[in-house]
Amino acid sequence: MKYIDEFRNGDYAAEVARRIHAEAYPGRRYRFMEFCGGHTHTLFRYGIPDLLPANVNMIHGPGCPVCVLPMARIDAAIELAVRHQVILCSYGDMLRVPGAHRTSLLKAKAQGADVRMLYSPADALRIAQENPQRQVVFFAIGFETTTPPTAAVLLKARQLALKNFSVFCNHVLTPPAITGILEPAQQAGERIIEGLVGPGHVSVITGGAAYESLARRYRTPIVIAGFEPLDVLHAILLLVRQCNENRYDVENQYSRAVTACGNAKAQSMVAQTMTLRDRFEWRGLGWMPHSALRIMPEFADFDAEARFELSPSDARENKACECPAVLRGAKSPTDCKLFATVCTPDNPIGACMVSSEGACAAHYSYGHAR
Amino acid sequence: MCLAIPVQVESLLDNDEALVDIGGLKKRISLALVEDVRVGDYVILHVGYALSKIDEDEALRTLALFDEMQALQEELGASLESDEGDHQ
Ligand code: SF4
Numbered sequence: 001m002k003y004i005d006e007f008r009n010g011d012y013a014a015e016v017a018r019r020i021h022a023e024a025y026p027g028r029r030y031r032f033m034e035f036c037g038g039h040t041h042t043l044f045r046y047g048i049p050d051l052l053p054a055n056v057n058m059i060h061g062p063g064c065p066v067c068v069l070p071m072a073r074i075d076a077a078i079e080l081a082v083r084h085q086v087i088l089c090s091y092g093d094m095l096r097v098p099g100a101h102r103t104s105l106l107k108a109k110a111q112g113a114d115v116r117m118l119y120s121p122a123d124a125l126r127i128a129q130e131n132p133q134r135q136v137v138f139f140a141i142g143f144e145t146t147t148p149p150t151a152a153v154l155l156k157a158r159q160l161a162l163k164n165f166s167v168f169c170n171h172v173l174t175p176p177a178i179t180g181i182l183e184p185a186q187q188a189g190e191r192i193i194e195g196l197v198g199p200g201h202v203s204v205i206t207g208g209a210a211y212e213s214l215a216r217r218y219r220t221p222i223v224i225a226g227f228e229p230l231d232v233l234h235a236i237l238l239l240v241r242q243c244n245e246n247r248y249d250v251e252n253q254y255s256r257a258v259t260a261c262g263n264a265k266a267q268s269m270v271a272q273t274m275t276l277r278d279r280f281e282w283r284g285l286g287w288m289p290h291s292a293l294r295i296m297p298e299f300a301d302f303d304a305e306a307r308f309e310l311s312p313s314d315a316r317e318n319k320a321c322e323c324p325a326v327l328r329g330a331k332s333p334t335d336c337k338l339f340a341t342v343c344t345p346d347n348p349i350g351a352c353m354v355s356s357e358g359a360c361a362a363h364y365s366y367g368h369a370r
Numbered sequence: 371m372c373l374a375i376p377v378q379v380e381s382l383l384d385n386d387e388a389l390v391d392i393g394g395l396k397k398r399i400s401l402a403l404v405e406d407v408r409v410g411d412y413v414i415l416h417v418g419y420a421l422s423k424i425d426e427d428e429a430l431r432t433l434a435l436f437d438e439m440q441a442l443q444e445e446l447g448a449s450l451e452s453d454e455g456d457h458q
Contacts, residue, residue, distance in 0.1 A: 001393055003376040003412060003424055012436040015443055038373060091417070120418025122400060145374065149419040152402045201374045204414060204422045227373075230436065256429035257414050263422055266403040357373075 003256065007228030016233040017051040024240050030056040032239050033329055034197040035178065037064030037357025038227050044366035046229040048236075056236065059192075059329040060362075062177050062284060063199055065142045065170075066093045066355040067327060070281045071315035073170055074099035077139045080168060081105065081113040084308050087131060089116045089124040090139035093355040098348060100315035105139075121153045128157075128165035137304045139168045145201040147171040147274070147293065148266035154273040154295070157302050168304040169295050172280065174202050175214060176291035180282070181328060182218040192329065195239035197232065198224035200254045207262030208252045219248045226254040273299055283317070283351065284327030323350035326359050333360040340364055374416035376424055379409055390415065 024030060034040055040060045043049060049058055062068050074097050081088035088105065095105040095117060109115035114134075118124060121138055128136040140150045150167060157165045178196070185192045198211055203224045215222045221242035225235035235253045242249060252258050273296055280292030295303035317324070320338050325331035333339050333352065343349040345361055352358035356365070377390040377399070386401045390413070401407050404420045413420035 001376070002378070003429060006429075006433055009436070012440065015436065015440045018443065019439060120400075122418050145416055145421065148403050148421070149400075149417050152400065152419065156402075201414070201416065201421065204374075234432070234435075253432070256425050256432060257422055263403065265405055266421065269403065 004228060007226065007230045009230060013046075013051070013230055013233055016230065016237055020051075020056060020233070020237050020240055021053050023237070023244065024053050024056055025244065026053075026055065028055065028243070029194065030240055030243055031059055031193045032057070032195045032197055032236060033059045033061045033181070033193045034232070035061040035063040035174065036197075036199045036202070036227075037067065037355065037359075037362075038201070039197055039225065039232055040064070040359055040362050041357050042227055042229055042232050044362040046232075047366070048229060048232060051233070052236065056240065058236075060326065060332075060359040061196075061329055062181065062282070062327040063143065063174070063202075064327075064352070064355055064357040064359075065146070065172060066097060067323065067351045067358045068172065068177070068282045068284060069097070069141055069170055069351065070283045071099050071317060072281065072313035074104070075313040075315050076310045077168060078103060078105060078108050078113075079310055080137050080139075080304065080308060081108050081115050082111075084135070085114070086135040086137045086308075087114045087116060087127060088137050088139055089118045089127060091141070092117045094139060094141060096348060096354050097351045098318075100313060121149050122156075125153055125156060125160070125162070125165065128162050129160070132164060134164060135307075136165050137168050137308075138166075139170070141170045141172075143172060143174050143199070143202050144205045145199075147270050148205060148263070151266075151269040151273045154299055154302055155269060158299065162302075166302050166304040166307050167295060169274065169293060171274065171293045172282070173291055173293070174199055174206070175210060176288050177282065177285065178211075178214050180285040180288050180291070182214070182220065186218060193220065194243050195221045195223070197235050197239070198222045198250070200224060200226050200231070200258065203252075203254065203258040203262065205263050205266050207260050208250055208258055209260045210262070211250045215248050215250050221248045221251070223251045224254050224258055226257065272296070282327075284324035318349050321350035323352045323360075326352050333363040336360070374414045374421060376412050377415045379407055379411050379413060379420075381409055382407075388420070 124138040223235040274293040322336035352360040412424040
């Protein structure tokens with residue numbers, strides 16, 4: 001397919017890998033974090049780490065929205081489906097994430113709750129229109145990429161004056177997550193990474209300029225990259241070059257889709273419907289200020305958190321699960337005792353084993369076999 | 371979750387929607403988040419919504435960089451070979 005096949009060209013990939021070997025100084029360490037789970041997936045699927053010199057290492061970041069959502073929010077969604085008996089709609093991966101006491105939305109569904117898997121949030125509106133006697137809640141998760149479709153749905157619901165539709169909003173923001181990783185290291189006077197492969201599809205919406213202050217503040221080069229294997233390799237080469245030249249700029253490797261300012265129309269739809277939360281809890285990174293969005297008071301009729309009473313959760317993460325450290329890039333999935341023994345994609349203990357963008361699931365599917 | 375793919379717009383429909391081709395499969399998507407999309411354009415599709423248009427010139431520019439790298443390498447290879455020839 002156009003714009004996919006060209007960026008999987010093996011000859012080009014070999015050439016870019018050769019350049020990385022030629023240009024990386026043997027005595028220097030290059031640790032690069034790929035923020036996005038999508039990049040983690042590409043790295044594993046195409047065996048990219050094997051193409052890199054021994055001193056160029058990739059560290060997985062927290063950019064998997066399924067993985068960073070704390071258990072308490074999963075429990076709240078289960079409560080909506082079970083106690084409030086709504087039709088609970090969400091993306092496929094969310095249904096399998098374990099909540100407290102090893103339940104999940106899928107298990108709730110097996111026990112009779114009305115839980116439905118969506119391809120698009122627009123489907124949730126259709127379900128609401130088809131079921132006027134039922135309350136329908138869209139369990140919305142995701143970074144800046146996935147937020148505008150939720151905004152579009154909220155605007156449409158208001159236009160249709162739907163009385164039985166609301167959104168359980170769990171949209172989170174990328175820059176605070178990058179800060180959450182780099183700030184503690186900076187405070188401790190350590191360097192944990194030499195460069196960052198910046199998010200591609202998040203940047204389609206936010207624009208590349210959104211990361212400039214981060215690059216400067218943490219003196220860390222950022223290269224925004226597409227998701228094909230050549231894109232990721234090319235971004236790694238550009239990061240090596242920036243390190244060698246002691247630069248810390250924001251560069252845009254994914255210029256076919258990302259501009260400096262992003263998608264203004266999508267940004268404005270989000271601004272009309274959602275606003276910053278004072279703080280939000282992230283798995284692995286803890287409570288972080290201004291790191292997520294909630295629904296605007298003007299749209300309170302469509303806010304599930306305003307419409308339904310939700311109990312505080314007593315959720316405890318499984319102690320043996322290393323997801324929090326994996327999400328911070330501090331540990332690798334294989335450091336976890338449960339990896340591939342107790343915890344597998346069919347029987348996930350932690351969220352990182354659920355989504356194909358989760359580091360544990362990517363490791364399991366592509367790395368484990370080798 | 372942020373998975374998004376390039377698709378080509380085949381026709382424009384009512385309600386800010388379009389019909390796209392996904393590797394031979396036809397699908398109805400929303401254009402609510404983008405502007406000025408025309409038939410034949412490629413867009414990045416995510417959860418049923420087009421997020422942006424793909425800039426063909428920029429895509430070609432990126433691919434040209436890889437071409438250059440390859441050409442440079444071939445030249446280098448050729449000159450090394452002729453160097454070796456000189457020594458014999
Ligand atoms: S392997 Fe499973 S239990 Fe271990 S860190 Fe990953 S998700 Fe958690």
